[in-house]
Amino acid sequence: MPENKKCAHPSCHCHARDGSDYCSTYCEGEAETADIVCNCGHPACGH
Ligand SMILES: [Zn+2]
Ligand SMILES: [Zn+2]
Known part of the structure; x- marks a missing residue:
């Protein structure tokens, strides 16, 4: 279990x-676009 x-x-x-x-x-x-920042909106990706 991962x-x-x-x-x-x-x-x-x-x-x-x-x-x-x-x-x-x-x-x-x-996923196929290696953006510099992620814009998923989760706190871990906040900036
Ligand atoms: Zn993600
Ligand atoms: Zn993210």
Whole structure:
């Protein structure tokens, strides 16, 4: 059972949701775009 698996988005610092490689639909859609900052909106990616 994976614990604290990181979101697969290259620039995201969040933990992935259960059953997903990403923390959010934003990251699922942007996963192929290596943005400098993540805009998923989670506190861990706040800036
Ligand atoms: Zn993020
Ligand atoms: Zn993410």
